[in-house]
Amino acid sequence: MSDSIALVGAGAMGGAIGQRLLEVGRSLTVFDLDQERVAALVAKGARPAKSAAEAAQGARAVITSLNASKIVGLAVFGKDGISDGAAPGTLIIDMSSIDPEATRKFARMAEEHGLGWVDSPLSGGAPKALVGELTLMMGGLPDHVEQAREVLGDVASNITHMGGPGAGQTTKIINQVLCGLGFLAIAEATQLAQDAGVDASKIPQALAGGRADSALLQEYMPRMASRDYRRTGRIDNMVKDLNMAADLARGTGTSMPMTALCAEIHRMLTAAGLGGEDQAAVMEFFQGTKQEIAS
Numbered sequence: 190m191s192d193s194i195a196l197v198g199a200g201a202m203g204g205a206i207g208q209r210l211l212e213v214g215r216s217l218t219v220f221d222l223d224q225e226r227v228a229a230l231v232a233k234g235a236r237p238a239k240s241a242a243e244a245a246q247g248a249r250a251v252i253t254s255l256n257a258s259k260i261v262g263l264a265v266f267g268k269d270g271i272s273d274g275a276a277p278g279t280l281i282i283d284m285s286s287i288d289p290e291a292t293r294k295f296a297r298m299a300e301e302h303g304l305g306w307v308d309s310p311l312s313g314g315a316p317k318a319l320v321g322e323l324t325l326m327m328g329g330l331p332d333h334v335e336q337a338r339e340v341l342g343d344v345a346s347n348i349t350h351m352g353g354p355g356a357g358q359t360t361k362i363i364n365q366v367l368c369g370l371g372f373l374a375i376a377e378a379t380q381l382a383q384d385a386g387v388d389a390s391k392i393p394q395a396l397a398g399g400r401a402d403s404a405l406l407q408e409y410m411p412r413m414a415s416r417d418y419r420r421t422g423r424i425d426n427m428v429k430d431l432n433m434a435a436d437l438a439r440g441t442g443t444s445m446p447m448t449a450l451c452a453e454i455h456r457m458l459t460a461a462g463l464g465g466e467d468q469a470a471v472m473e474f475f476q477g478t479k480q481e482i483a484s
Contacts, residue, residue, distance in 0.1 A: 194217050194249065195217070195238070197220050197254075198264070200221070200223075200256075202284070204229060204230065205316075206254060207230045211233045218235065218237075218238050219231070220239070241271045241274070242272075244274070245279065250279065251282070252284055252341075256426075272304065277302075287310075289358040305330070305332075307329035308358050310358055311324065312368075321344055323345040324345065325345045325357075326356075327349065327357045328351055328357035328359075329353065362430060366434050368468075371405045372427075372468045375405060375406055418466055419469075420466065420467040422467055424455055424463055424467075425455075425464030458470070
């Protein structure tokens with residue numbers, strides 16, 4: 190089997206992963222229903238494929254970066270899917286953020302087809318992918334995870350094997366709970382600072398190294414203060430992830446009142462037409478609330 194890697198799903202995240210792999214000299218074949226996305230990577234040296242099955246032919250590993258469990262299932266096991274083209278022993282690395290139970294099902298189905306499966310959701314977004322500094326949380330058999338480490342070593346600076354299939358996706362849900370709550374806390378604090386006459390853009394510097402410091406604070410408070418909503422993520426994707434957290438909590442009997450409120454605020458923003466905006470746009474909830482109070 191060659192050293193070629195296939196990529197199925199070349200959206201904002203998959204495209205950044207593909208670009209990074211090409212920049213470090215990896216051989217890449219790409220498939221996406223959106224031909225403009227494919228063309229963007231072909232212009233950087235990738236080979237186009239007409240289907241997921243064609244992309245998987247001859248590949249040592251196939252990376253998927255898709256939006257939902259159903260889409261992953263169709264891309265891998267549907268007509269002209271990855272399983273139709275992949276040779277026995279091919280490793281599928283799913284970098285989507287999907288349901289852990291669906292992931293365990295897909296891992297069992299992959300085994301029936303003679304394929305390996307690693308769930309490897311990520312944190313850091315497209316900017317970190319482009320510089321090889323993603324954080325990856327992997328679930329799968331140890332041998333498969335070691336293979337995935339080799340494939341993604343140039344894309345990530347922090348890779349942790351969390352357990353068997355689905356463990357990576359469970360960890361990503363926990364990551365999203367922390368991020369979702371963090372975005373709202375930073376937005377609320379930004380609004381308070383501005384209302385109190387403090388330059389919110391200086392707060393990250395003032396709090397650097399203290400207990401309130403974080404990567405989210407350093408990146409997002411200046412953006413929120415200036416209403417910089419350049420998209421690196423989406424509010425409606427956070428809704429999807431927080432819904433999965435609620436499902437997981439029901440299954441484990443875990444009480445999550447703060448996460449429930451966080452999810453509801455994200456749903457409100459989505460209903461208001463902001464679902465496609467970057468997470469920095471949660472500022473609009475607090476700005477809108479202030480305007481309602483003032484009126």
